[in-house]
Amino acid sequence: MVEARLVQGNEACALGAIAAGATFYAGYPITPSTEIAEQMSALYPKKDGKFIQMEDEIASIGAIIGASCAGAKAFTATSGPGFSLMQELIGYAAMTEVPIVIVDVMRAGPSTGLPTLSSQGDIQQARWGTHGDHSIIALAPASVEETYLMTIDAFNFAEKYRTPVILLLDEIIGHLKERFLITPDMMPPIINRQKPQAGQEFVPYKNTQELIPALPDFGEGSRYHVTGLTHNEQGFYSSKPEIVESFINRINAKIEDNSEEIFRCNGYNVEDCEVLLIAYGSISRSAEEAMNNLRREGINVGLLRPQTIWPLNEALIGDACCGKKAVIIPEMNLGQYAREIERCAPDDVPVVSLPKVDGTMIFPSEIEELVREVLK
């Protein structure tokens, strides 16, 4: 019988990676993500995995892309400054369609900022940090158990869609210790990358209807070329406009066209509420408490809690906002997600940002106050 125990968010992430079948970690120490590296350095030598501490974050993400090409499910963990350094190679992984997972335990920035204090300031960096038009998958868990399960989801999405996936923990979730009990029924199935079919001609970047080409491991006999240059289906550089266009469209469409499947969220009283809160990560817990307190007072508040940050399911968010007196987005940044919600919401629905960037969390009382104010 498995018993509940106290586990920290970062530790749950490490355990989730192992449960997902990840066997390679490369990283560079940075607060508040370092516990993940420490966990992997202790666990992997005992579990047929490989851990390496690299000379910086750029090297770390380079190493995991190499490891993934060689067949490993691979990941790294970092925080703001390190996440910034990784951006070029996040673009490389998007361009070459190599599955990797990057855990970003968000701390307050910009620059060195507040290394030990929480933030949700990397929401837009996760989406647009690397140059050029690409899509991305980013997830944000709100509890320790969810961190474990969504780390598995992150690897599953990376493998299925051949893309870098960013797991956005905020410092509060990364360092939170709480009850942890994962039962078999909670476990998502494990997804592995699609391999080329035996006997069929292998075209490395074939544009099929599914939009996701098969990916052989190095060493399996399908020798091919991986390049960050724009490439044709064979994998070699091409600047022919029609090839470039169809390639860029494909690597965007393979994610955006599947946003319904990728975008996951929980809703509480979404349909019948007057005021809708939209919150993610640790702040969704403040929002949940605010909702419960207000409902006890007779104020009809609902909560939509995205687990997937990117890609957005714009239709779902638009529908959820429809007819509300107000939609409020509390987040530990200056309104990075609020802007996206505003884009999706009907024009006649006021979308109100509740930003905070002082290193402290947003308390339920702050949300409650704003709800009362908008209803005046």
Add this chain to the structure above:
Amino acid sequence: MREVYQKIFRDNLPHIWCAGCGNGIVMSAFARAYDKLGLDKDKTVGVSGIGCSSRITGYLDLNTLHTAHGRALPFATGVKMTRPEFAVFVFMGDGDCAAIGGNHFIHACRRNMDMTAIIINNYIYGMTGGQFSPLTPFGSKASTAPYGSVDRNFDICSLAIGAGATFVARGDVYHTKQLEKLIIEAHEHKGFSVIEVLSTCPISYGRRNKMPKPMDLMNYIKDVTIAKERADKMTAEEIAGKIVTGVLHQSAAVEYNEAYMAMVEKLEVGKNG
């Protein structure tokens, strides 16, 4: 020889390089050495950075990774750690390896992971049109050093030795037999092996430095280099101004993946014992 090239090159030639460029000479020497080594192409990975010379991986019929500028070694590290049984060859240019990739380079030397790094040193950033690199000789002209470079240059072989590489050699594109031999020896060495290859870029370097024709640079390389065996018998004065080629350094040290597996085994013994 043709059959050797047919075996090792993909069928996407001609290559992109200018006439008189040294990159093709290095690639051919690699192909001949690779053929003699008799390795399994499926279990070989070629990794490169960004620049003219890093395009080599596109022409080799191996598992090939054309990475980002300066980052070839971290990618190679991830490959080799995941599959220690693979043969890994890394191709980098001088700016690629010594400037933007300099940090990765010294740490790869220190870790001593079993792979071969081939640094194609043409003294210049060729692809971007001739800016000076950390290996451009002091005083040479470049598009960003029109009056001669005031930036002191590295001796990349000394840097590699200082950083802990266990096999360090220098070859050049004039002495191709020697280069072929060095590539074989470097691969056969257990640990991180480095070969600096003095190469030619007539377009972006030669033309600015009074060596406009490809043969000018070839003659320069022929005259300036001296094999280690000969240099060892000469006085310091006699070899002043010369560049020594051959195996410059070889030492034994624990290889990274072997050290890792030894740690794993110890843990298993502890568990069972």
